[in-house]
Amino acid sequence: DVKVTQSSRYLVKRTGEKVFLECVQDMDHENMFWYRQDPGLGLRLIYFSYDVKMKEKGDIPEGYSVSREKKERFSLILESASTNQTSMYLCASHGPVEQFFGPGTRLTVL
Amino acid sequence: GENVEQHPSTLSVQEGDSAVIKCTYSDSASNYFPWYKQELGKRPQLIIDIRSNVGEKKDQRIAVTLNKTAKHFSLHITETQPEDSAVYFCAARKSSGAGSYQLTFGKGTKLSVIP
Numbered sequence: 039d040v041k042v043t044q045s046s047r048y049l050v051k052r053t054g055e056k057v058f059l060e061c062v063q064d065m066d067h068e069n070m071f072w073y074r075q076d077p078g079l080g081l082r083l084i085y086f087s088y089d090v091k092m093k094e095k096g097d098i099p100e101g102y103s104v105s106r107e108k109k110e111r112f113s114l115i116l117e118s119a120s121t122n123q124t125s126m127y128l129c130a131s132h133g134p135v136e137q138f139f140g141p142g143t144r145l146t147v148l
Numbered sequence: 149g150e151n152v153e154q155h156p157s158t159l160s161v162q163e164g165d166s167a168v169i170k171c172t173y174s175d176s177a178s179n180y181f182p183w184y185k186q187e188l189g190k191r192p193q194l195i196i197d198i199r200s201n202v203g204e205k206k207d208q209r210i211a212v213t214l215n216k217t218a219k220h221f222s223l224h225i226t227e228t229q230p231e232d233s234a235v236y237f238c239a240a241r242k243s244s245g246a247g248s249y250q251l252t253f254g255k256g257t258k259l260s261v262i263p
Contacts, residue, residue: 069249069250071250078157078255079255080154080237080253080254080255080256081192081237081253081256083250083252086250088249128191128192132249132251136182136194136197137182137194137249137251138194139184139191139192139193140191141190141191142191
């Protein structure tokens with residue numbers, strides 16, 4: 039059973055703080071993704087990685103960076119959090135057949 | 149890049165009725181089309197998918213149809229039940245080259261089944 043876990047379910051940060059969101063998958067998948075989910079906007083891709091130390095920009099990468107030092111772990115970094123980054127963040131891992139999502143992190147930036 | 153349009157954005161049906169959600173895609177090279185269901189407060193989960201060499205696929209009360217020529221695909225739920233209430237996302241994917249597992253999602257349909 040594939041498991042994708044995220045470091046926090048809820049997070050509250052202040053404007054300007056550096057924020058780390060971590061995602062771990064246990065199925066040896068090469069492809070991992072970070073999305074943000076906002077009402078009416080669906081799932082928007084921030085960054086993805088198809089191999090260790092590889093990263094590609096998605097549709098909305100501005101204000102974010104990522105790190106993939108190990109195959110199982112994909113981190114999303116908000117260098118200087120802003121209020122418009124308040125959102126639900128979903129990590130996903132894609133195997134040969136199917137994409138699996140993590141439980142999500144609801145981030146609030148005050 | 150790929151663009152996926154999904155309609156309607158909200159859908160209310162009476163319990164027992166059928167529900168249909170439609171999606172169109174822009175890239176004719178897309179060949180894999182999954183549907184995800186997201187219940188309130190939970191993660192999206194795959195409920196059914198279809199590949200471009202198939203026109204229709206069924207799994208109990210849910211079915212998906214694909215029209216490659218028109219570049220659209222649809223989700224059909226029959227005999228709806230209250231537990232079908234959720235947000236449904238369609239997606240499209242090409243499968244070649246680096247980053248080949250990138251899904252492009254529609255904006256979602258909030259389905260409400262009224263008892």
